[in-house]
Amino acid sequence: MSSFIIRRSRGRSLLLWKTHGFKITTSFSPSTDSLSASGFSSFLTRSFKTTSFGFVSGKISHLNQKFGNFVCSVNGSVSMTRRPLSSEAVAVAATCDGLTVERIIANQWPILDENESDWKSHAAAIAQSIQVIKRRLQWKKLLVRLKVLSAELNKPDLWDDPVRAGKISREHGSLTGKMKGVMTFERELLEHIDMLKLAKEENDSELESETLKALMDMRRVSKEKELEALLSGENDRCSCYIEVQAGVGGTDCNDWASMVMQMYKAWAQRRKFSVTVVDEMPAELAGIKRATIKVNGEYAYGYAKAEVGVHRLVRISPFASGKKRHTSFAAVAVIPILGDGSTRVQINDSDLRIERFRSGGAGGQHANTTDSAVRITHIPTSITATCQNERSQHMNKASAMAVLQSRLDQLEMARQTAMNAQHTQSLTEISWGNQIRTYVLQPYRMVKDLRTNYEVSDPDSVLEGDLDGFILSFLSSSLDKDDTEH
Template sequence: MADNHADALEAQRARVEHIRGYLDIEAKRQLLEDLEGRAADPTLWDDPDAAREVTTELSRVRDDLERHDTLSERLDDLEVLNELAQEMDDEDSAAEVARGLTSMARDIDRLEVATLLSGEHDASDAIVSIQAGEGGVDAMDWSEMLQRMYLRWATNRGFSAEVYDNSWGEEAGLKSTTFAVSGPDAYGLLSAEHGVHRLVRISPFDGNARRQTSFAMVDVVPLLPEVDQQVEVPDEDIRVDVYRSSGPGGQSVNTTDSAVRITHIPTGIVVSCQNEKSQHQNRAAAMRVLTAKLDELERQKRQEELDELRGGRQKVGFGSQIRSYVLHPYQMVKDLRTEHEVGNPDAVLDGSDLDEFIEAELRRRAEERARDD
């Protein structure tokens, strides 16, 4: 007799219905109709800022509805297939239902996590910066490993990524890197990665094969559309330097001085971009990164003022890592905020199992918000 997956299908149906209520799908359908009407108004673009707000919101609502509706339709199909498998005693169809349930459970997990994102800019794209910390060349190598982890994670999720700048180490790895990740809720998800990451391993750069501990700082800010950017940057507040782009080991990858480094004099924030073909394009990209970082700095100041009124809050900085990746003398990745841990670091560093750490932190934040409320 073919396996009957009716109970498992019913459990997944309950999860989809819960998400339906949480996202208020019917209200979103009404909102979609309203936004489509406004987007079709030929006078909309008379006010470009308002038009961008409408089109951005329209895209987000459509995405929420599409993700929910696609899951619901897949579940309908699996329920019909399961009934046919039982009527025909078809083991192949039953096996197909089992595979569909496994895939669907993973996608429902992702949609459930999306419901945890309630921040003002969680739906935005993200700018990720990684800076090597203590640990010398091992820390630079660790920074490159983290960059690879996040870029592979982005690819696995169907996101796009664009590297703005790599500052290569003299011997190996990256002193620093900045890249953008674009996709649904990219900032909300990657914000869970903000903080110090610690690596423990046998150093491949130590001739005596000693154990080395390395640190890297991961900084994540939302990449805001120009219409949402609140900070204006006067020309007198920045210093712009141009230089020749280079790759690992100083190998030239550009024959002109097209790379751009911008220093924000009041704050000391430095951003660079060298991936574009022209100096003009690199400057525009660097200014987008700088503005995003200044916007985030302003939000942090406002938050610190609120925290001070509430009695202060412990800040995360160097020396207080959020996660440890241990490759020797045992194998483990452990997040110190959530206590979530796994024994397969390779799968995490490959980007495959990073989601469960992100999801655990988002759930922890949601529980913390619920307690505060």
Template sequence: MATTDFDSEIRQLKATMHTIEQVLDVDGMRREIAELEEQAGSPDLWDNQENAQRVTGRLSQLNGELERFTSLVDRIDDLAVLVEMGQEENDADTLAEADADLERIKKSAEALEVRTLLNGEYDAREAIVSVRAGAGGVDAADFAEQLMRMYTRWAERNKYPVEVFDVSYAEEAGIKSAEFAIHAPYGYGTLSVEAGTHRLVRISPFDNQGRRQTSFAAVEVVPVLEQTDNIEVDENDLRVDVFRSGGPGGQSVNTTDSAVRLTHLPTGIVVSCQNEKSQLQNKASAMVVLKAKLLARKKAEEAALKKDLKGDVAASWGDQMRNYVLNPYQLVKDLRTGHESGNPSAVLDGDIDDFIEAGIRWRRGGVEQG
């Protein structure tokens, strides 16, 4: 087994952190934190609720980013001390511990380096994810459900809360569509690279002749709104339908018409929510999603950047951005970045960090072939 060149590795880590420090503008971040703390300490801060939420939200975000950076610098310094102790005492156990720490720190540094690429207008926001079955019948519905599980499992792995707004179940298996929020810092910037059409190739479990089937599902990602976003919805532009919440196989979730479907007549955007127990709560949650979609649409139109904000969601042949092949071989491949994995089961179980990282680098013009 090759001996780790700790001196070289630590020098490289410190060089990476220096670059990250410049990109993040850590000194500027500290100055802004000091200014915001002064504003936050003002006795009349909450006289203006909108400004107060902006100040406290920005302060929390900056403190989190600074803590992430400084704690990683401290971990690298601690690693250097551990290596020095192990080398002086020629202690194999200490050096093995240092080797394990080195790998963890390198992974954290890579993740922070990718985070510095998330500097778009809405990248710091949490994300609302929509998954919709495309061409492929029952296999597509089943695939859509697998993708929903993939993203929720990814969130669970990272300890990010998931809030499901609506799931429309298909008749035989799987789902027609689903809408859910992932409450993660930089959730939109991170997951927006997942937007587009996903393609599955496998032996269909729903075909009694065991034939190979190709199916599609579309993923859309929009940023969660903040109080400072100016999105007004005229009640006259809305059609509100109420219905009874339902689960797989048409099973009733409750006995009242509490689920709400909002149709925004000028744009045709339809949003449903059946997660909450009351009609009012469901309407409020549906409005959150609707406004987020209207914001994405507005900004896309203003900047003529529809593909950047929402991705290509046609969900049909020729539009796919990632292939999941389970037969005749096992491979998941992103067609934009070239990144691939020979373990589709792990990917569909939420192991998508490498795909996301490659997507972020690709989007920022720094594609790494993997």
């Protein structure tokens, strides 16, 4: 019996091969291994039944082409050194017979249902997903930016300015992580194709079945990765504040603003985000004049940013006589909460005006009898933040400061990126002309997004928080509009 030991670089895996049964065992450290364990182990955990040493040599030769360089000897050790892959090398990654993701797409293999046992169909679907992901990540710009950042990191005086150096280092790490994720997924697809062809050559139905299943799993994962690519912005992973303000129009607009806020609370709960009411100003008769909620959860801002703008309601007014149709408006702003605890704007105490007042409410035994509510104004910008929902003045002040900090950070982002229309400085600055969506309850029933023309005929489901269709449609259209970007 001959045995072969294969060690992955940096001791990340240990493989024991034995001829005359060709038993293979493997151990991985998925948390640190950039190579996907699922793709690699689907081949390496197989037991090949053979007594031909020539067959072993063939396998070693094949793996030489796929996984790196081997040094092997009978009754000795086989060491494997994985070649580091640069972004340029991965851009032309190919199977042993020269098949690349680009060629898979060019072949125009028909894409069948996910349950069909056609490996070409699965490969074509995965290849298309990889192409979509690269386009959404603006692949060419990403590589150019990564090159610029790498040059900056190599400058000897970089850390003379620690703040700037830290920012460059974090951006470089983030972009590198995105690129490696796509590169690994692309390489995994090509490795599965190689394994499947090898299984067919060896008439190994079990390996063929395992590899086909792995491709089917990859196809399902590819759709998740497409969605992740939609949320690749700098602050998309952050939690956020959602602010709603009623338009000019009396009780109908106040009631509509309350409906919009309830819609976002329901949406957040559907997505398993936690919701905290930061501030709420009730209207005299019904609804609210304005309200702010804090939505905690990964990618809360990435999703909710699609909702910034003016929402228009058309219905028969329940508050006016004559049963006439009434149009109401509510403005929505979404502000990211920087997840790393960093801030873009330093707030000086001397720039703040802090006012304390008695919280509003329904009255009666629940009326607030102390001046616990807090309003903080940033004098240089006139931006304000209010909180009256916490138990104490101290807690209200802390919450109001957090909202003010996020608003000022948002203002700075808007200034730096010259995108003031998308990054709201304050709710009052949203123009009523920026209508993004119309909700019609009478005489017919429909909700339509004016930016994408996406529409549904069930307004009740939308008002109960079913917003993902509108959100994903907007995010997709905004990132997929340039089909030439890879």
